[in-house]
Ligand SMILES: Cc1cc2nc3c(=O)[nH]c(=O)nc-3n(C[C@H](O)[C@H](O)[C@H](O)COP(=O)(O)OP(=O)(O)OC[C@H]3O[C@@H](n4cnc5c(N)ncnc54)[C@H](O)[C@@H]3O)c2cc1C
């Protein structure tokens with residue numbers, strides 16, 4: 001250990017979590033810490049074609065990586081929204097977009113929409129992005145400029161803030177789709193180039209000292225490896241935190257029953273078919289199917305609850321959904337551990353990634369959890385005295401993010417109008433996390449705002465809750481009485497402005513495919 005504190009870091013696991021952590025810590029502390037990353041050559045990583053939050057741009061900025069550098073290497077595309085298909089009824093869709101919701105006279109535009117919006121679709125009337133998604137547009141022009149003046153101002157946003165500090169200040173207009181396994185490979189080169197020692201070997205044992213702290217790990221071929229701080233990035237196995245240090249795992253299964261997935265990577269002729277600029281989540285009999293457009297292929301998979309559907313049935317449903325293009329592609333069946341570790345940091349071990357916690361990928365939060373954990377680890381990096389208060393603050397921040405996202409996902413199922421199978425009927429009566437029942441009652445009286453959603457930072461702003469409640473259609477909502485009593489001229493003008501801007505952008509912007517064909521040429 002150095003004079004400042006722990007400076008020998010050992011990371012176990014070479015998936016997205018392991019390499020994101022190694023590269024970020026190197027960017028933060030350079031050669032003032034030494035990092036060894038051990039990954040098994042035999043135990044595979046999870047990588048299915050992932051979607052992200054927009055905040056991940058801060059990760060790339062921190063590493064000084066530009067889109068032109070990393071995106072082509074990861075088959076990445078832009079994500080303007082999540083499209084929820086068939087959650088209300090077959091044939092219905094709505095978007096949860098990356099776009100700040102406008103307010104008029106102190107009320108969100110959605111409140112005015114409930115009182116008398118111009119059309120049937122709240123997403124198209126209140127957000128420009130819904131029309132861009134329907135039309136398959138890129139958020140950038142072919143020369144790389146962002147879609148409009150307002151969004152350009154967002155790129156001048158203050159730098160050097162963590163994600164939680166950015167929340168509510170600006171809303172960047174897009175996130176990404178990419179192959180997480182390729183990102184891990186790309187970041188491995190970045191990290192090794194900056195001095196990270198990379199060992200391919202299996203950790204067979206974790207030896208503790210008399211206080212129960214990790215003393216060293218034992219590998220199959222490289223013997224003992226010692227460090228001050230150990231980072232567990234071993235995925236659902238939780239080799240260090242859950243197994244060796246016996247930190248219990250708290251399941252979220254009572255409120256979020258989906259525990260299984262079957263995934264396919266399907267090569268497609270994107271030139272012919274185009275590339276959708278959004279993630280699609282299509283409701284199914286016992287769960288939902290994700291469709292993530294990558295460059296040259298789609299990542300797709302059925303997330304389901306095995307209490308309601310067998311793996312064979314799930315694979316059959318997925319293959320029928322995708323069509324003949326998937327015939328020669330092998331399916332990957334995955335059991336998901338849904339919930340979080342009781343503490344993600346115990347003694348000298350911090351878990352990052354699936355070993356820390358995971359919820360089903362409905363709102364693409366896995367990589368957001370990793371990014372958030374790494375930012376918090378830097379913020380609360382231990383000193384020589386290993387002050388337990390630092391650890392406690394880290395554990396609270398990480399737990400809040402996951403518990404908050406758990407609530408947000410539970411809202412999706414509780415509010416979905418669909419009730420055609422036992423799975424969807426049970427979704428209406430399944431218990432929800434503490435305090436959400438009361439929040440739902442409040443939202444029936446007044447749309448969600450920052451005062452009445454989950455009270456700690458968890459990545460989701462109030463407008464995200466509004467989108468889900470308005471789109472899912474199963475919970476009665478009403479506009480504020482004050483909106484009904486007010487002159488709505490300004491609101492109607494705003495609706496018109498959105499429609500006009502959407503039309504202009506649909507006409508002016510290139511297709512999503514054309515943008516990436518140009519970027520790669
Ligand atoms: C079905 C599904 C869909 C998902 N979709 C999304 C999405 O759309 N968006 C998103 O943000 N996230 C998504 N995720 C989550 C995302 O894929 C993961 O968070 C991410 O890939 C990080 O995984 P990881 O690195 O924690 O674990 P893994 O990828 O499982 O890596 C574990 C690593 O630990 C190593 N290891 C394990 N045991 C040992 C040992 N004894 N010795 C040495 N090494 C060991 C393995 O070799 C491997 O390198 C999804 C996850 C699943 C399951």
Ligand SMILES: N[C@@H](Cc1c[nH]c2cc(Cl)ccc12)C(=O)O
Nearest residue numbers: 053054055081082096097098459
């Ligand atoms: N901080 C997140 C929150 C967010 C705001 N809008 C959306 C939309 C979707 Cl689909 C996911 C997430 C979000 C972010 O900006 O990424």
